[in-house]
Amino acid sequence: MNGPRTGDGLEVVRPAYGRASLADVLPSALAVLGVPGSPDPLHLTDQLPGVRRIAVLLVDGFGTYQLPAASAIGGTIADLSAGRLGQHTPLTSGFPSTTPVSLVTLGTGAPPGSHGVLGISLHVPGTDRVFDLLRWGDDPDPASWQPVPTQLERATAAGVRVTLVTRPEFDGTGLTTAANRGGAFRGASDVDGLVTEILGALSGDDAPVLVSGYYREMDKAGHVHGLTSPEWAGTAADVDALITRLADGLPEDAALLVTADHGQIDVPHNRRYDLDTDPRLSSGLRFVAGEPRVRYLHVTPGAEDDVIAAWRAVLGADAEVVSRAEAVAGGWFGPVAEPHLARIGDVVVIMRDLAAMMASKHDPPSVATLIALHGANTAAEMSIPLFILRGSAS
Known part of the structure; x- marks a missing residue:
């Protein structure tokens, strides 16, 4: 029988919009930073009193069902997963559980039906065109195709110093504009670059500060090599090092939120x-x-x-x-x-x-x-973690 089997990640999971979903991360973070009108469904203000700087790191493909394998490789991930280091809050992605949908869901703080980025490839109504959102330039116009203000725009308007840290080639793309318009851009292609740019953007005398970072290599390794491959294990070690270095470098009044856009499954x-x-x-x-x-x-x-x-x-x-x-x-x-x-x-x-x-x-x-x-609504694809770490006094 090919039906879902509870416990192996193939059971259906419903998106928890407004309660515990990827769409709720940035609004809750902005509530901590004092941005007016920001709901806090994740109750981060209770967990992060005194925090004036927040870095949100999205690790592509870092789903909940990947955590046991990653924990066997990285001690920091193991401690986070077990609740020994910081807080671990279970979340869901939006639907479909795929990267363009999730990036815009995180960036706007809105479910996919509201922001309109509803898949990795979409038909443009009224035309004969289907376009790939991973290769999105300026047609269709990102600001009109995705009309919801981003959380980065909201934060900037409220006086928060905002920075996006992602791969240099993503600067100005349609997907970046749709998901994360607003704030400054810093390019970073690897772990060293992400650590340098994220911690650099968090530093300085002015606050509040919001930094949004993105790391893609775990997802890429899963797609190309599979979840049991040495290549995937190597990216898990890199993610562990990335989180460890960011956590060690946090200012005292800062917090690091680590989440994902979706999980993955190997498909024979x-x-x-x-x-x-x-x-x-x-x-x-x-x-x-x-x-x-x-x-x-x-x-x-x-x-x-x-x-x-x-x-x-x-x-x-x-x-x-x-x-x-x-x-x-x-x-x-x-x-x-x-x-x-x-x-x-x-x-x-x-x-x-x-x-x-x-x-x-x-x-x-x-x-x-x-x-x-990934993309469907199984637990293995839609279940994602939110790890919450605070900076400590030197």
Whole structure:
């Protein structure tokens, strides 16, 4: 039987918007820094009295279900996971559990349905175009495609000194603009650079201060080499060193928040379908978006019921196949703004267990070579940690 098995991370998890989700991290951090109108659903003001400087580090692919393996490699991660060092608060990502969605969810403090970045690739309504958000330039315009003010903008307007620290090549991209417009930019490509730039941005006499940092290599190693590979283990050691060095260098009035955008699962190649080689699955489709664990199907007029029936018949327990209306009503995206509805497929396919839906004629060729995947609503993909560390007196 291919149904979810409780305890191995394949059970379904609902996003905890407004209570304990990635969208709640920056609003709670801004509440600590005294930004007016900032809700604090994570109760950080109770945990961080006297803190005037906060660094938020997002480690790509650092999901809760990766913590045991990472803890066996890194002592700091082990201590954080066990609650021996700082606080460990369980969170969920938004849905779909994928990087562009999560970066904008963190940056805006809003669920995906509100900010409109709803997948890794999306159909542009009214056109024949599907665009890859990881390669987003200035079309569509990021400020209009994603109209929600970012938390960095809110903080800057309130007098907080704000800095974004991420890879230099991400400066000015559509995704960076959509997620993190506002504040200064510092480029950093590796652990040494991140430590230098994050701690440098935290320093100085003026406060309050907010620094948002991003590290991608763990996710990349999982995708390319798999979660049991030496390469993934190497990135876990790097993450451990990164957190350790940042924690050791925190000013006394500072805190470090470490979280993730999603987890990952290794998907065997014998559990992968291909919609482009199966006429039962390709029939009635106009555009295909999303990624292997969550697909958005934009269908020809009048074909929705037939497409749903065909996909359910082929996939059985390996997927949940629903209409857009059903997916929205289920609350997966949070409330969806009217202009964003058409970005979701007429049909939404959420893969279950260890299955994936490839699209060999639609996706970049590299997608077929990936080992670890994410995007769906299993615990292994959506469960993420929030580690909270305070600076100590020298």
